[in-house]
Amino acid sequence: xxxxxxxxxxxxxxxxxxxxxxxxxxxxxxxxxxxxxxxxxxxxxxxxxxxxxxxxxxxxxxxxxxxxxxxxxxxxxxxxxxxxxxxxxxxxxxxxxxxxxxxxxxxxxxxxxxxxxxxxxxxxxxxxxxxxxxxxxxxxxxxxxxxxxxxxxxxxxxxxxxxxxxxxxxxxxxxxxxxxxxxxxxxxxxxxxxxxxxxxxxxxxxxxxxxxxxxxxxxxxxxxxxxxxxxxxxxxxxxxxxxxxxxxxxxxxxxxxxxxxxxxxxxxxxxxxxxxxxxxxxxxxxxxxxxxxxxxxxxxxxxxxxxxxxxxxxxxxxxxxxxxxxxxxxxxxxxxxxxxxxxxxxxxxxxxxxxxxxxx
Amino acid sequence: xxxxxxxxxxxxxxxxxxxxxxxxxxxxxxxxxxxxxxxxxxxxxxxxxxxxxxxxxxxxxxxxxxxxxxxxxxxxxxxxxxxxxxxxxxxxxxxxxxxxxxxxxxxxxxxxxxxxxxxxxxxxxxxxxxxxxxxxxxxxxxxxxxxxxxxxxxxxxxxxxxxxxxxxxxxxxxxxxxxxxxxxxxxxxxxxxxxxxxxxxxxxxxxxxxxxxxxxxxxxxxxxxxxxxxxxxxxxxxxxxxxxxxxxxxxxxxxxxxxxxxxxxxxxxxxxxxxxxxxxxxxxxxxxxxxxxxxxxxxxxxxxxxxxxxxxxxxxxxxxxxxxxxxxxxxxxxxxxxxxxxxxxxxxxxxxxxxxxxxx
Numbered sequence: 001x002x003x004x005x006x007x008x009x010x011x012x013x014x015x016x017x018x019x020x021x022x023x024x025x026x027x028x029x030x031x032x033x034x035x036x037x038x039x040x041x042x043x044x045x046x047x048x049x050x051x052x053x054x055x056x057x058x059x060x061x062x063x064x065x066x067x068x069x070x071x072x073x074x075x076x077x078x079x080x081x082x083x084x085x086x087x088x089x090x091x092x093x094x095x096x097x098x099x100x101x102x103x104x105x106x107x108x109x110x111x112x113x114x115x116x117x118x119x120x121x122x123x124x125x126x127x128x129x130x131x132x133x134x135x136x137x138x139x140x141x142x143x144x145x146x147x148x149x150x151x152x153x154x155x156x157x158x159x160x161x162x163x164x165x166x167x168x169x170x171x172x173x174x175x176x177x178x179x180x181x182x183x184x185x186x187x188x189x190x191x192x193x194x195x196x197x198x199x200x201x202x203x204x205x206x207x208x209x210x211x212x213x214x215x216x217x218x219x220x221x222x223x224x225x226x227x228x229x230x231x232x233x234x235x236x237x238x239x240x241x242x243x244x245x246x247x248x249x250x251x252x253x254x255x256x257x258x259x260x261x262x263x264x265x266x267x268x269x270x271x272x273x274x275x276x277x278x279x280x281x282x283x284x285x286x287x288x289x290x291x292x293x294x295x296x297x298x299x300x301x302x303x304x305x306x307x308x309x310x311x312x313x314x315x316x317x318x319x320x321x322x323x324x325x326x327x328x329x330x331x332x333x334x335x336x337x338x339x340x341x342x343x344x345x346x347x348x349x350x351x352x353x354x355x356x357x358x359x360x
Numbered sequence: 361x362x363x364x365x366x367x368x369x370x371x372x373x374x375x376x377x378x379x380x381x382x383x384x385x386x387x388x389x390x391x392x393x394x395x396x397x398x399x400x401x402x403x404x405x406x407x408x409x410x411x412x413x414x415x416x417x418x419x420x421x422x423x424x425x426x427x428x429x430x431x432x433x434x435x436x437x438x439x440x441x442x443x444x445x446x447x448x449x450x451x452x453x454x455x456x457x458x459x460x461x462x463x464x465x466x467x468x469x470x471x472x473x474x475x476x477x478x479x480x481x482x483x484x485x486x487x488x489x490x491x492x493x494x495x496x497x498x499x500x501x502x503x504x505x506x507x508x509x510x511x512x513x514x515x516x517x518x519x520x521x522x523x524x525x526x527x528x529x530x531x532x533x534x535x536x537x538x539x540x541x542x543x544x545x546x547x548x549x550x551x552x553x554x555x556x557x558x559x560x561x562x563x564x565x566x567x568x569x570x571x572x573x574x575x576x577x578x579x580x581x582x583x584x585x586x587x588x589x590x591x592x593x594x595x596x597x598x599x600x601x602x603x604x605x606x607x608x609x610x611x612x613x614x615x616x617x618x619x620x621x622x623x624x625x626x627x628x629x630x631x632x633x634x635x636x637x638x639x640x641x642x643x644x645x646x647x648x649x650x651x652x653x654x655x656x657x658x659x660x661x662x663x664x665x666x667x668x669x670x671x672x673x674x675x676x677x678x679x680x681x682x683x684x685x686x687x688x689x690x691x692x693x694x695x696x697x698x699x700x701x702x703x704x705x706x707x708x709x710x711x712x713x714x715x716x717x718x719x720x
Contacts, residue, residue, distance in 0.1 A: 314691050318696070319703065320696065332676075332677065333670070333686075336679040337680045350659055350677075359675045
C-alpha cells in the first residue's frame with residue numbers, strides 16, 4: 001500500500017552524449033534497452049518506483065523533443081504528468097518546477113527525485129531504502145540524498161563526506177566533494193567516511209521549495225510567479241515563457257552543497273550510474289574472453305576486454321582487439337579504446353563541426 | 361578500328377569472399393564501385409575492353425544468380441552475350457564453354473579472356489599490350505598469358521618462369537609455379553626470370569579448343585556434345601543439363617601448365633589483382649595518416665595504416681587503431697588486423713556455421 005502523499009519525479013531530459021553513438025540525441029541512453037531485457041532504462045526506473053509511490057503520483061520531466069518517446073515507452077503515464085522542458089537547464093530548474101507543480105497538487109507532498117538512466121540491480125533493497133527515506137523526510141525538516149558505499153576508488157563520481165549518525169543508516173552530510181583524482185579517491189575509499197553521491201533525492205515539496213528560496217533565489221522567484229497555474233491548462237504556456245530564463249545549474253551546486261539540513265541515507269541496492277562505457281562494461285555479464293556484447297551478435301577472435309554495443313541484428317566479427325569500445329548505431333560506428341573514452345565528447349564535437357547535426 | 365574477329369570473354373562469376381563483408385555473395389567484389397569512381401570493377405573492365413574488341417563481341421560469363429546485376433551494370437550487353445553458369449566450376453569449364461560458343465559464332469575468332477575484378481591503371485598501355493597479344497596469337501599456334509614484372513616478393517600470386525624471347529616482349533613460358541613462400545618469392549624477384557601470372561589470356565578459339573581436347577578431355581568432350589546448339593536458343597538448356605557435370609578446375613592447372621605452346625607477353629599497365637585487403641590498401645590513395653578510406657566518411661585519431669571500407673554515408677570514428685581492416689556492410693562489421701586477413705575466409709565459415717547464410 002503506497003502513501004497517496006508520496007510523489008516521484010523521474011528526470012529524463014539528458015542527451016547521454018558519453019554513450020554516443022549508441023546513445024543519440026534522438027534516442028538518448030535512458031530510452032535504450034541497454035541490457036536487452038525488453039525494457040529501457042527509463043522503463044526500468046518506472047517499474048521500480050511503482051512499488052513505493054502510487055502510479056498516479058509519478059511525474060516525468062523531460063525535454064519537449066522527447067515527449068513522443070516518453071509517451072511511447074510509458075503509455076500508462078497521463079500527459080498531465082509529463083512535464084516538458086522547453087530548454088536544457090540542468091537539474092535545479094527541473095526540480096524547482098517539479099516541486100512547485102507537486103506542491104500545488106498536494107501541499108503535504110513528499111517526493112523522490114530520480115534520474116532515469118541509472119542501473120539498480122536489487123529492487124527489493126531499493127524499495128526498503130526508499131520507504132525508509134520517505135519516513136525520514138516526512139518526520140524531519142530534511143533534504144535527503146542517497147549515498148552509496150564505495151567499492152573502488154572511482155574518479156567519475158562526486159563523493160559525500162558523512163557526519164554523525166542521527167538514525168538507522170541516516171547521517172548528517174559534512175561536505176559534498178567534486179570528482180576526486182585517483183589519489184584522493186583512494187584516500188576517500190580507505191577512510192570509510194565518504195560515500196558516492198547517487199543523485200537520488202528525497203524531501204518534502206515544501207522543504208525543497210524553502211531551500212530553493214534560501215539558496216537559489218533567482219530560480220525560485222521565477223517559479224513563484226507561476227503560483228496559480230501549476231496543475232492547470234495554463235502551466236505549459238507559463239513554462240514556455242519563463243523556464244528558458246532560468247540559469248542552468250545542478251541541484252547539488254545550487255542547493256545541496258549550501259543547505260544545512262542535508263542528510264545522507266547509506267544504501268546498498270546494486271547502483272551504478274552507467275555514466276561511462278567502462279561503468280557499463282564493469283556492470284555487464286562478460287563472456288569467457290572478457291568481452292561484453294551489448295545486445296548484439298559478435299564473433300571475436302584473440303579479442304579481450306571489449307564492449308560491443310550494436311543495435312539490432314548486426315553481426316560483428318572482430319580479430320585482435322583489446323579493451324576497445326565498439327559501438328555501432330546505424331549510420332555511425334565508433335571504435336575507441338576504453339581508456340580513451342573521455343575523449344568521446346570531443347569526437348562528437350568534431351563530427352558536429354564536420355557534418356552538422358547529421359550524426360549526433 | 362577494332363577487328364571483327366576479335367572477341368572478349370569477361371569472367372565475373374566469383375564470390376569475392378576474401379573481401380567479406382564488403383563483398384557479399386549477393387554483390388561480390390566485381391560489382392562494387394571499389395574506388396568511388398561511379399563505375400564498378402566489372403564496368404571498368406568493360407570500358408577498358410571497348411577499345412580493343414568490337415562492343416558486340418564482348419561476352420560476359422557469370423553465375424545465374426548474378427544475371428540481374430550484370431544486366432543492371434552493363435545495359436549495353438545483349439542477353440545473348442551473357443552466358444549464365446548454373447554452377448560454380450572454376451575457370452576451365454567457363455573458358456571451354458566460351459570458346460565453343462565463340463567458335464560457333466566465328467570459326468576464325470581470336471579472344472581475350474579476362475577477370476572482371478582486377479585493377480588496371482594505365483588504359484592506354486593496356487590497349488597497346490592487348491593489340492600486340494592479338495596479333496601474336498593470330499599469327500602463331502599459341503596460348504598467350506600476360507605476365508607482370510614483379511615489383512615486390514609477393515607471396516599471393518602465381519609466377520611464370522620465362523624462357524627464350526621469340527618476339528618483342530613475348531617469350532616462351534618455361535614453367536608455371538604455385539604461390540611461393542617469402543624466401544622463394546625473393547629469389548624469383550632477384551632473378552628477373554619470373555613474372556606474375558595475371559590470369560589474362562589470349563588465343564584463337566580454335567587453339568584453346570585444341571588444347572582442351574589434348575589436356576582436359578573430360579571437360580572438352582562435355583562441350584563437344586553441344587556442337588550445333590551454341591549461339592542458338594537451345595544453348596541454355598544444354599548448359600543447364602551438362603555444365604554442372606564438369607569438374608571444377610582452373611585453366612592454369614587444366615591446360616596452361618601442361619601445354620607446350622604457351623607464351624607470355626610481359627606487360628606493364630598498372631595491374632593489381634585486388635586479391636586482398638592489403639593489395640587494395642597498397643593501391644589506394646592514403647591520407648596523411650596513412651589511412652585509406654574506401655568510399656566512406658572517417659574521422660580518425662591516433663590511427664594509422666588502416667583501410668576503412670564502408671558502404672554509403674556511414675560515419676566511422678576511430679581512435680587508436682593501427683593497421684586494421686574496418687569493413688562495414690550494413691548488417692556485418694569486420695574489424696581485423698591487415699596482417700590477419702588470410703583468416704577472413706575462416707571467419708566467413710564461422711559466421712555461416714553460426715548463422716547460416718544470413719551474413720554471407
